[in-house]
């Protein structure tokens with residue numbers, strides 16, 4: 335089995351092989367891109383090839399930026415299009431592709447790799463751990479009333495003041511804004527710009543490169559699939575949020591919300607209100623709600639929303655432990671010794687992590703460890719979305735003394751849970 339790079343000439347064969355591995359039929363071409371795979375970076379794709387030259391396995395990587403806790407932006411590889419033909423499985427082809435790819439990512443100087451896992455059993459052995467979580471929230475219209483915020487109140491508040499449809503919302507509740515509904519095809523530039531502002535402040539979020547928008551590659555609202563988009567603008571008319579949605583015809587009249595994108599909680603509230611008050615809708619189904627998002631708390635009826643499809647989203651793999659640990663922001667001072675095992679790459683390191691004033695220093699040490707953990711578990715806790723103590727209680731991370739788990743929880747905790755809704 336040989337692993338080799340693909341070139342632009344291989345694009346069609348690459349896509350055919352990858353689709354066959356997933357059991358999908360090739361789809362007819364769409365004008366100007368349109369398929370999720372049209373933004374594949376062919377210089378970052380790999381073929382696994384048999385001795386007689388037949389491609390039997392594929393793996394690709396997108397060049398993204400990931401927002402770390404502390405709003406640090408770092409380049410990461412978004413691993414994608416991983417597949418091995420059904421006729422050639424369980425012979426080590428994926429393992430060979432992963433080994434080759436991880437070495438290449440390191441050679442590029444990247445210290446993190448991320449992916450969305452088709453199955454949860456595949457990637458831990460390669461050092462990836464689930465790191466961000468998401469869930470759907472379905473709210474019947476008759477239970478959709480929003481509560482008056484107890485800490486604020488008053489007429490200038492985004493919840494209690496004029497509705498978003500007629501204009502209201504800001505970070506402080508002091509300024510007004512407006513919502514206008516347009517079709518997704520008419521506002522691509524606005525979506526791209528608002529998304530870019532949002533993702534820079536949201537830990538766990540990935541960039542959506544311009545190429546994705548121009549090729550309409552990905553899931554709605556990036557794809558050519560028709561959508562309505564409620565665009566929120568501030569008092570000066572500057573777009574600061576959007577919600578992309580469809581309404582199912584027929585008896586269900588379910589409004590399906592692909593995403594609400596904004597960096598401002600008050601704008602999020604205004605857009606949610608706009609959707610929840612929409613006429614001729616029986617229920618509103620939000621596809622992506624971060625697990626700790628205030629939306630559920632904002633419903634007057636705390637049981638008014640049903641959480642659906644809760645699960646993992648972004649899996650994270652550290653390629654350079656000190657590099658990754660010193661890159662993110664930290665929110666509590668302290669020090670901890672981590673003994674990290676990387677079985678797939680056959681590596682082991684003991685690191686002293688010292689945090690002062692939001693920044694970390696990470697050096698090799700021979701001190702006794704506080705925690706012993708696999709690199710995949712470090713990937714899970716790295717963005718702050720999984721408490722180390724949960725993995726201690728699960729029997730995955732070993733705490734060497736009472737208090738070690740609580741110390742790790744305090745250090746790794748972030749101001750806001752990481753969340754990613756970009757599909758790739």
Ligand SMILES: CC(=O)SCCNC(=O)CCNC(=O)[C@H](O)C(C)(C)COP(=O)(O)OP(=O)(O)OC[C@H]1O[C@@H](n2cnc3c(N)ncnc32)[C@H](O)[C@@H]1OP(=O)(O)O
Nearest residue numbers: 355414415416417418423424425426427428429449452455
């Ligand atoms: C980021 C993404 O693109 S996610 C998409 C992943 N791709 C898919 O789901 C498409 C359908 N599936 C496939 O193409 C293949 O089954 C793959 C890519 C998941 C696995 O490829 P293979 O070449 O069979 O994997 P390989 O032989 O290297 O297996 C390595 C180990 O992982 C295990 N493994 C591989 N796939 C799975 C799985 N789906 N579930 C459980 N274990 C698995 C193997 O049993 C093997 O274990 P071992 O080392 O203890 O013997």
